[in-house]
Amino acid sequence: MSYSIAAAARRSGLSIDTLRYYERIKLLDPPARDTAGRRAYSDEDLGWLEFLTKLRTTGMPIKMMREYATLRHHGTASAGRRKAILVEQRRAVAARIAELQSCLDVLDYKITHYEQIEHNFMSIEPTVEGISA
Amino acid sequence: MSYSIAAAARRSGLSIDTLRYYERIKLLDPPARDTAGRRAYSDEDLGWLEFLTKLRTTGMPIKMMREYATLRHHGTASAGRRKAILVEQRRAVAARIAELQSCLDVLDYKITHYEQIEHNFMSIEPTVEGISA
């Protein structure tokens, strides 16, 4: 199957402008064109876009995504480097998850604190000054 | 205790410029000054900074951090809204963790795939064309 840029945008969750932008900066190989010169994305293009958006979601900078994209053209010779990029990204993502988890704990703690305030409000002591955040 | 801007930067993990920037945009109340007019951060200031950096780590935009910061000045009357912000942020963080987790799964899958290639390399079949990313 082949998809117009609007269809590709819909399916990838990226905007039309972003699709053209990704092509310009060489994240995405120029797709085929129809007789009128309009982009015609293939399923393979969409698959690559889907993977790209995963990388983006993990916070990989565009520069590194581009390196990865370029390496794809160099066949198996580049497989080692490509794998290394993914392994490093996995490490970064795991670290990020841990960091977020610890922030989640802080949020929970603070929220509990506010619930405490609410409870005090309901009861007798309206003492509040001095409670920091 | 009181801390110079350099000490506050060291302890908060923010740069000196960022500390002044946060003060300018009203994320941070202007700290006390010493006799020479230099900033003298209190432990309370540092506590607030620590919490702010947690919020930042969760990806909260500065606008919302500023709203939260401003609400702090309005005492208990604003506790409800403050709590609501934190609850919403907790939700966002939990969602983000789930999203990252699913990307982690994709990375693991791809990495396994590369390990497969390496394995094939070691053995007899050097067939590689057609394997997507």
Added chain:
DNA sequence: ATTTGACCTGGAGTGCACTCCAGGTCGTAG
């Protein structure tokens, strides 16, 4: 007395990742 280093201010500059725009070309629907 001067030099050094940490700090001050207001304002300009940076990098990232888009996002928008003007002006133009197609192919189909009325």
Added chain:
DNA sequence: CTACGACCTGGAGTGCACTCCAGGTCAAAT
């Protein structure tokens, strides 16, 4: 046949979160 909507290009503009800079003050060390 013309009007419309979707698409095209090159280039400019945006928002965010810093980061850097020039030119100046001050207190302690040499």
